[in-house]
Amino acid sequence: MIHPSYTELMAVINSEVEEGEQPLVQSRYSIVKATANRAKEIIDARSVEEKIAKARIEANNKEKEKEKDKDKVEEKRISKEDERKLQVGTPLVRCSEKDKPLSIAVKEFYEGKVKILGSTDENTSL
Numbered sequence: 001m002i003h004p005s006y007t008e009l010m011a012v013i014n015s016e017v018e019e020g021e022q023p024l025v026q027s028r029y030s031i032v033k034a035t036a037n038r039a040k041e042i043i044d045a046r047s048v049e050e051k052i053a054k055a056r057i058e059a060n061n062k063e064k065e066k067e068k069d070k071d072k073v074e075e076k077r078i079s080k081e082d083e084r085k086l087q088v089g090t091p092l093v094r095c096s097e098k099d100k101p102l103s104i105a106v107k108e109f110y111e112g113k114v115k116i117l118g119s120t121d122e123n124t125s126l
Helices: 006-014 028-067 080-089 101-110
Strands: none
Touching (some): 006 101, 028 101
């Protein structure tokens, strides 16, 4: 059995809605869409982290080669888009590298770390 269940997630997400207002989430589809979007953000951040790690390894290798010539190695900078992906996609809950992005996203929603915006904002995650 999946924990938390769809109903538990819906209850947590709708808990901040005032009485008389329409709930933010009324279907499983909304939960699936929101958690999938958040998982994609986490995946994008992991891709950027891998790209940075590869660039560091390459820079270290070039530095070792150029030490013989005593030249300085230029440090590459990441793009603004990659910076944004890193910032947005960093998990907001305690997790390990082995945790799957969707599991992390579900945990974030369940713990209230990520919110769903109202229908005027097309139900995207923050």
